[in-house]
């Protein structure tokens with residue numbers, strides 16, 4: 001008691017610090033639950049429902065990514081209801097969105113035994129790619145509406161609020177306001193939405209072009225760690241280099257300064273480093 | 281006579297529904313005076329003793345909710361009247377507010393007084409323009425008499441913009457705050473964190489009207505009608521194949537068959553005159569077969585035995601010419617249209633059920649529908665997704681209703 005709580009996870013007692021989520025507690029007990037929308041540096045959106053667990057006394061299943069552990073809770077991570085919900089969530093998403101660049105969803109589909117065709121044959125989110133700027137592409141046929149991009153653009157990181165969910169039901173979608181192209185929107189191209197997108201629905205233009213030409217090859221990419229040279233904040237950059245060319249810039253999610261977030265200069269202002277016209 | 285008039289005003293009343301005369305005639309001025317002389321705890325005890333349960337659908341004990349808000353930490357507290365009324369086949373709050381808007385408002389003021397709120401909102405369905413005018417008039421009356429207004433309890437009307445989901449309590453808070461009406465995850469519950477993160481008491485129109493008549497009289501008078509388990513009366517909205525569609529006030533415990541057939545209530549099944557099924561509680565409700573209707577009373581335990589609930593009080597009647605597959609397709613479309621889109625089971629699940637229905641697969645893909653329905657009930661964020669498959673599942677459980685016409 002005091003600053004810790006003890007609960008049972010799949011029959012096994014686990015003691016965690018007060019305020020720990022069920023997801024983290026399950027992790028500690030080595031009974032990890034799958035997640036899709038949850039991200040370590042963002043407020044839980046509670047949207048995907050892949051992480052649900054059964055808590056004794058609760059009428060419905062409970063999203064473990066946001067629910068805080070309480071003393072005496074009895075949690076099941078693999079009951080019949082939990083397994084059914086996980087499988088159906090995977091099946092519904094696979095019937096709607098292109099999961100080809102969504103490793104978490106593909107692994108959920110695999111582990112839950114989902115049948116990708118069960119709810120197929122109806123409406124999908126297939127739609128034209130939005131290629132309206134030089135920095136990143138919106139391929140929303142791949143979107144699973146996890147809300148991560150909205151939160152990164154909003155008060156979890158960027159505070160620009162350039163994108164939000166518009167529409168409702170099956171027609172809900174990520175939008176930069178009135179269906180606008182990004183250059184007409186409030187977007188400042190920090191690329192933080194791209195960094196947190198788990199499905200490739202938001203993807204750097206360089207990566208997109210190389211993938212379209214069949215030239216993207218993960219096995220050839222090396223990462224070089226450096227510090228951004230634009231200002232004095234000290235953001236760590238990981239330069240992803242393929243064939244001696246920078247193809248993507250990220251920052252580690254656990255970096256104390258960036259938490260994985262950058263600005264437009266650090267994220268996309270790298271061409272000068274490999275310019276033919278450089279005079280160094 | 282089976283119909284009661286307590287929540288609804290006496291038909292012989294000649295006073296204007298929002299007038300000071302009506303306030304006095306209904307005893308609501310005395311109700312306010314009485315409540316204002318009582319402590320918070322005494323008011324809450326009285327509500328608890330009456331056994332009033334929420335009339336918006338979930339039937340949560342009202343006294344318990346008031347007590348939670350009263351105990352919750354916070355300088356600022358809010359009370360909200362939920363008049364969004366968008367459930368299919370539900371039109372009782374509209375009639376109540378048109379005929380007697382002061383009742384629900386007096387209930388709202390007593391609620392505010394009991395939990396220590398200085399600000400109250402009435403969230404009303406956007407299409408109810410005339411009702412809204414009546415409500416505004418009633419607020420004026422109470423303001424002129426010194427019961428409401430700035431410095432007392434400020435009552436503000438907010439209008440919905442055509443979304444069923446905005447009637448869900450936490451979506452409604454987001455709407456009032458100027459955000460998308462997306463339901464929030466519970467816990468935290470509104471009693472602790474509601475509007476702008478402050479403890480908030482939200483009640484249905486009819487629940488508040490019950491409070492007003494309770495304080496205009498007392499718990500003993502209140503319990504003259506109803507059953508031991510559930511005192512008082514309930515508004516039911518009859519629609520579909522029924523001779524006398526409309527809103528009626530009946531005591532809890534009345535036989536469903538009497539509600540349908542009594543000459544001063546439903547007056548009997550219309551259309552072919554032969555009942556196929558009753559959908560109880562609206563789109564998110566349960567279908568009952570004629571046999572079950574014959575055995576049920578309007579009370580939570582009696583209906584619970586058939587997996588049904590009173591819900592909002594919607595009673596939709598279908599004669600034996602109706603193809604229930606067609607009805608289910610309409611219901612599925614309603615949910616697909618009204619889902620907010622936030623969570624996967626509901627956003628995509630409602631769409632898939634609608635598609636399966638359109639393709640005529642409701643009676644053949646039962647295994648898929650049951651698993652999908654179970655996942656929606658278990659894993660959706662809010663009541664919309666959790667209840668969207670219930671009517672369908674209730675028919676899958678009643679093969680007798682499935683015969684095709």
Ligand SMILES: Cc1cc2nc3c(=O)[nH]c(=O)nc-3n(C[C@H](O)[C@H](O)[C@H](O)COP(=O)(O)O)c2cc1C
Pocket residue numbers: 333334335336337338339340362363364365366367444445446447448449450482483484485487488662663664
């Ligand atoms: C999708 C959805 C729509 C709802 N719409 C309404 C409504 O229009 N009016 C209402 O009173 N309650 C509605 N509710 C129930 C409210 O969330 C809440 O439970 C109710 O206002 C509480 O009041 P009560 O305890 O007096 O019933 C709805 C719930 C859901 C899930």
Ligand code: SF4
Pocket residue numbers: 149152153158160161162163186187188189190191192193194
């Ligand atoms: S690039 Fe930055 S500003 Fe633009 S939408 Fe993404 S997060 Fe928002």
Ligand code: SF4
Pocket residue numbers: 142143144145146147148149150174193196197198199200201202
């Ligand atoms: S675009 Fe990516 S991050 Fe944004 S909601 Fe869709 S899948 Fe999630």
Ligand code: SF4
Pocket residue numbers: 445462463618619620621622623624626627660661662663664665666
């Ligand atoms: S259950 Fe449906 S209406 Fe409720 S939050 Fe999820 S998507 Fe929105």
Ligand code: FES
Pocket residue numbers: 034035036037038045046047048049050051052063064065066
């Ligand atoms: S990870 Fe918990 S709801 Fe998505």
